[in-house]
Amino acid sequence: xxEFNHPITSDDIDQxxxxxxxxxKNEVISRAIMTNGIDKASEDPRTAVRLNRTFSxxxxxxxxxxxxxxxxxxxxxxxxxxxHKFAVKYNxxxxxxxxxxxxxxxxxxxxxxxxxxxxxLADRPTSDRDVDFYLxxxxxxxxxxxxxxxxxxxxxxxxxxxxxxxxVTDDTTxxxxxxxxxxxxDGMVLRNLVNSDASDYDINxxxxxxxxxxxxxxxxxxxxxxxxFDLEYRDDDKxxxxxxxxxxxxxxxxxxxxxxxDYVVLxxxxxxxxxxxxxxxxxxxxxxxxxxxxxxxxxxxxxEAAIKQLKDGETVWFGNDVLHQMNRQKGYLDxxxxxxxxxxxxxxxxxxxxxxxxHEAEVSHAMTLTGVDLINDVPTKWKVENSWGKKVGDDGxxxxxxxxxxxxxxEVVVKKSYLKHTQKEVLKKTPIKLDPxxxxx
Numbered sequence: 001x002x003e004f005n006h007p008i009t010s011d012d013i014d015q016x017x018x019x020x021x022x023x024x025k026n027e028v029i030s031r032a033i034m035t036n037g038i039d040k041a042s043e044d045p046r047t048a049v050r051l052n053r054t055f056s057x058x059x060x061x062x063x064x065x066x067x068x069x070x071x072x073x074x075x076x077x078x079x080x081x082x083x084h085k086f087a088v089k090y091n092x093x094x095x096x097x098x099x100x101x102x103x104x105x106x107x108x109x110x111x112x113x114x115x116x117x118x119x120x121l122a123d124r125p126t127s128d129r130d131v132d133f134y135l136x137x138x139x140x141x142x143x144x145x146x147x148x149x150x151x152x153x154x155x156x157x158x159x160x161x162x163x164x165x166x167x168v169t170d171d172t173t174x175x176x177x178x179x180x181x182x183x184x185x186d187g188m189v190l191r192n193l194v195n196s197d198a199s200d201y202d203i204n205x206x207x208x209x210x211x212x213x214x215x216x217x218x219x220x221x222x223x224x225x226x227x228x229f230d231l232e233y234r235d236d237d238k239x240x241x242x243x244x245x246x247x248x249x250x251x252x253x254x255x256x257x258x259x260x261x262d263y264v265v266l267x268x269x270x271x272x273x274x275x276x277x278x279x280x281x282x283x284x285x286x287x288x289x290x291x292x293x294x295x296x297x298x299x300x301x302x303x304e305a306a307i308k309q310l311k312d313g314e315t316v317w318f319g320n321d322v323l324h325q326m327n328r329q330k331g332y333l334d335x336x337x338x339x340x341x342x343x344x345x346x347x348x349x350x351x352x353x354x355x356x357x358x359h360e361a362e363v364s365h366a367m368t369l370t371g372v373d374l375i376n377d378v379p380t381k382w383k384v385e386n387s388w389g390k391k392v393g394d395d396g397x398x399x400x401x402x403x404x405x406x407x408x409x410x411e412v413v414v415k416k417s418y419l420k421h422t423q424k425e426v427l428k429k430t431p432i433k434l435d436p437x438x439x440x441x
Contacts, residue, residue, distance in 0.1 A: 023345060033343070042343040043327075047334045051399035055371035055383050057310050062087060062094035064396030066389035069171040071141030075099050075106070076387035077317045077366040078148040081413075082157065082256050084315050090255070091235040098163040101248070102151045104222045106143070109151070109286045111183060111214040114138045115207050116287070118187040122194035133282070133436040135187065139179030141172055143285065145317055145366070145413050149260040150289030155225075156248030157256065162229040168221040175221050182217070186210045231255070260290070264419065264427065266302045267294035267319075267411045269440055270353035274298060275422070277429045282436035293431050294440065295423060299406050303379060305414040307372055315368050315385070319411035322365035325404060331393020333384065333400035335407045352407060356439040363410045363440055370397070379405075410440065 020026060032041040061084055067076050079097040087095050114134060121131050168175050190210075193203050231243040231251065246254070272278065273296065280292040306316045325337045341348045355361035371383030382400045390396040416424065434440060 029343065038340060038343070039338050042338045042340045044334075044336050044339055047327075047332050047337050048330075050334060050336075050401055051332055051381055053383075053394055053397075053399055055373045055381070057307070057374065058371040058383060059084070059310065059313060059315060060088075060093070061315065061370050061385060064385055064390050065096060065099070065387045066396075067099070067387045068165075068389070069173065070103075070169060071172070072099055072103055072143075072169075073366040073387055074143040074145060074319075075102050075148050075151075077368050078145060078152070079157070080368045080385060080387070081315050081317055082152075082258060085258060086255055088313070090241075091237060091239075092233060093236055095233070096160040098158045098160045100160075100165050100169045100222055101158050101163045101225050102148065102155065103141075103169060104163075104218055104225050105151050105155045106147070106285060107139070107179070107218045107222075108211070108215060109154075109289075110139070111179075112211060113285060113287060114183055115186065115190060115210060118190045119194055119203060119207070122191040130282075130436060135184055137180065138183035138187070139176050141176060144280070144283055144292050145265055145319070145411070146290045146292040147283065147285045149263075150284075150286040152252065153260060154286055154289060156250070156252040158226065158229055158248045158251060159231060159233075161232075163223065163225055166222055175217075179214070179217065182214070262415055262417070263413050264416050265292075265294045265411050265413050266305060266419075266423075267296050267440065268299045268302050268352075269294070269296055269356060269410060270351070271356040271439065272296055275426050277426060277431040278434050278440070279431035280434045280436075280438065280441060282434075283441060291431075294411070295419075295426055297423065299409075301420070301423070302409070302412045303402075303405065305418040306369055306412045307374070307379065308418045309414050310369060310372055314415075315370050317366060317413040318369055318409055319363045319366050320405075321361050321363065321408045321410070322367070324361075324408050328388070328392050331386075331396075331398040333398055333404045333408075335401060335403040359439075361408070361410075361439065367398070369412070 023029075029041075065076050065080060067073055076099055079099060079102070083095050083097050086097075087093050117134050121128070121134075124131050126132065126135065190203065190206065193206060225248075228245050228247055229251075231246055232241070234240050267278070269278075276296050278294045278296060280294075283292050306318070309316050322333070325335050326333050327337060350358065350360060352361070367387070368385040369382055370385045372379050373381045379402045381402060382405060384398040384400050386393065386396055386398055388396065393399075416427070419427075
């Protein structure tokens with residue numbers, strides 16, 4: 001294979017400068033970019049026309065939630081879909097569930113999984129790719145739909161008023177940094193114990209001590225979740241309601257009543273074989289809980305299932321790469337929003353599969369579909385409930401072109417009843433295990 005090791009010469013620089021000078025309107029373009037920045041100089045004003053905020057299917061939802069400075073979108077999005085059910089059934093539009101409650105238990109469960117993995121992989125060097133992955137961000141906030149579902153199934157849910165946010169959950173930066181340091185230290189200690197032939201009893205005792213410390217740190221930061229609480233509210237007709245002494249699981253069963261096992265994560269990951277089941281055990285957060293699994297399908301099938309669910313009055317959790325072609329303040333998601341390649345006169349074209357393969361794409365965010373605009377039964381744009389508060393977009397809601405969902409959406413969570421027969425057959429397949437660093441992680 002030919003090796004390339006060519007230093008840049010003065011002739012090369014002269015050639016590049018000459019190429020710049022012959023570009024049409026290069027000075028005009030340069031002034032526009034330097035004065036306004038790349039995004040503003042390349043923004044397509046027709047986006048406002050493409051994303052007018054009228055939708056033929058538009059579910060009635062309330063005030064958006066706000067994850068603030070944290071990576072809890074996956075929790076917020078699931079709780080949004082659940083609170084919408086309560087809002088409709090009990091006539092309480094702006095009802096909100098406690099994100100802090102599930103976040104607390106996620107930190108405890110995730111520490112337990114991390115310690116178990118450090119013990120299991122203690123015979124491998126820290127340079128091993130799996131060990132290195134687990135050590136890279138042991139206390140992170142991010143997660144998957146199945147991780148949130150596993151927490152709900154084990155711990156139930158509670159109203160936000162029963163366990164509100166704290167300064168730490170509003171901004172998890174300091175907590176995550178401290179927890180990362182503690183978990184890495186503890187991982188080192190556990191690995192050393194295993195490799196010094198310590199007894200299982202001593203290893204388990206050390207792990208339990210570490211778990212108690214994690215619990216203490218989290219309780220100091222988040223508060224201690226209540227074992228029981230009183231549900232007290234006035235509905236939108238000002239009628240008073242009180243239900244006392246509920247446990248979180250009793251509340252979930254009585255007032256939410258959704259069987260999360262009835263749902264499936266449809267993914268569109270064209271870098272992988274379609275009509276297959278995939279799993280991501282490296283990110284499971286609850287020992288013995290719901291595993292992270294995906295049914296890989298063409299994007300049209302994801303959209304078809306999502307539309308069925310929306311038409312039946314139920315919102316849809318979806319995973320996406322929100323930082324691409326997004327205007328946060330205006331609440332726009334449009335593949336043609338910023339014409340950066342045209343502005344610079346370069347080619348940056350990549351298919352969805354190529355973006356995944358070359359690390360240009362990732363599932364970086366979760367939001368909730370609350371509407372869609374169908375023209376002759378064909379989707380043209382979608383309504384999105386975000387979890388960034390109401391000061392962005394249209395009171396916190398975003399509008400998304402159908403092209404954007406095709407390009408930058410990778411997962412939707414829908415009821416299995418909306419699947420085609422062939423897809424239901426795929427569910428019976430043994431999932432193919434994905435590497436921890438897969439693009440879907």
